[in-house]
Amino acid sequence: ELRTERVNAILGTSLTTNEVVRQVRSLNIEPVSRKAKVLKCRIPSYRVDLEREIDLIEEVARVYGYDNVEEKSTASIDFSHPFAKSQFSDDVRSTLIGFGYHEAISYTLQDTKTSEESGVTPVRLLGLQSSETAAMRTSLVPGLLTSVARNASFGTDDVRLFEIGKVYCQDESSQPKLVEHFLEEERICLLLSGKRAPQHWSVSTELYDIFDLKGEVSDLVLKFALDKSSFICYPTSNRLADNAIAIEINGSYAGYMGNVAAEVLKRFGIEQEVFVAEILVEALSSVKRGKQYSPLPRYPKVRRDVAFVVDESTSARSVEDIIRSASSSLLQAIDLFDVYRGENLSAGKKSLAFGLDLMSLDRTLTDEDIESEVKSIVEEVIRKSGAVLRAV
Known part of the structure; x- marks a missing residue:
């Protein structure tokens, strides 16, 4: 089939159907039927190169004459803003790098036992090639713990890592989702472990604690959600972290933070305390707003x-x-x-x-x-x- 409208769209011409018929007939290509502006053409057996509509359009252009095709500038510059979610992730990434964190990228697949540690039902995969990649990750924490263990094996115990990525789980709630009974969330994970500063004779050695992480989570939330965050201690089914603290933004759950459980650290071969926080990107980005400035105070505090x-x-x-x-x-x-x-x-x-x-x-x-x-x-x-x- 050869459509007149398609010919004109590709070539930038204004040919009529009769003109297109005349062009193809000059090549011994006979239109056997004509309906509206659509031609059904019989291709000669020796023209094995003509298989698609675009091939016929190329032949029409050749016979019509390339010099007769008017030059038109169709290029345009897109001044639109980048996707909001992508831009937000870039802003978070830049902020955390400014805090002194290093970005890590970990595998999306985990073993089933690790995926179950976060207290939700993981998405298991069919046709397994390895038990170590049997399920989709339900948390970003295990991937960063793998990085901590690898760094420790090379003698680097002081780490500040973050990752922005998606997690997956089975979900029976009524929340809207892409695939029924499955939930996909994008999260930000922060991890601290080791000494606050390099060891030096002039200062005593101080290790990171939960308050270091809490302060940096507060600074991150403050940048994007102003002063709408709070931290609440609560019991949780998440077995990755002990003494978990919930993070709320505008009164809604936005994530958690805490120290990684001892049994989890043992399984990864880590011998020092590790502190982690996971924040929902949606919860943080939904309250992001433009910066507002106020004049400096004129009166003393x-x-x-x-x-x-x-x-x-x-x-x-x-x-x-x-x-x-x-x-x-x-x-x-x-x-x-x-x-x-x-x-x-x-x-x-x-x-x-x-x-x-x-x-x-x-x-x-x-x-x-x-x-x-x-x-x-x-x-x-x-x-x-x-x-x-x-x-x-």
Whole structure:
């Protein structure tokens, strides 16, 4: 079949069907039927080179004359923005590299036992060639642990790694997905292990801990989601991490962080503590917004320190939430700078000391303003948490 519209689209011409018929007949190619602007042509047996419509179009162009085909500039420059998700991943990648992380790329396939460690049902593959590639990965953590073990075997124990990639699992929820009963998620995984700084005689050796990772996760979320994140301790079926802490953005689950379980480290042959965090790309990218700038403050900031004695079971986060709810717009920041347990405190008690940064955007604060703000905060903390004011 030879379509007139297709001929004109390819050659950039305005030939009529009659003209196309005349061109092909000159090559002993006979149109046996003609319907609308579609010709059915009989190809001579000796023209074995004519198999497709595009071959006939080439013959029409040759007979019509290449010099008769008008030159047209059809090239265009696309000024559109790159895909949003790809651009977001690049932004995250650049940010983490700026934090001092190295990107890793690991295999998507794992053994079934490793895939089950994350507490979800893995997607198993048919026609297995090896038991080590029997399932799709359900977490990015095992791949990075393999990199840690390999680095350790070469004498490199201090690592800062990240990976951005997809994980897969069977899912019976009602969430929309590409394939029924299967869920595909893109995640960001961060991993810290070893010493904070290279060993040197002038400083004591300090190892990474969970607070190093928490700080960097906070900085990452702060860059893309402003101050909409929180960290909550919670029980989990994820066997990869002990004492997991949930990461929430805008009140919705966005991932977790914690130290890798000892039995998992043993299976990978790792002898040092490893801290990991996995964050859902969708949760982080959905709240990304453009940067907004405000002028530098014209009036001074005032800091007031308050310390409360609370039960051991009371978290600093809960006290901080009370402080925020009780404060006015004068409160700019809260800093937990000391946690004390020991002498002068009863058993089962601890002291939490907070620094409160107060500032007004339109005037200099007076002593009365400051005292009134601090008093209302202290009274609310005592009322809601049963705390005792230790110092102010």
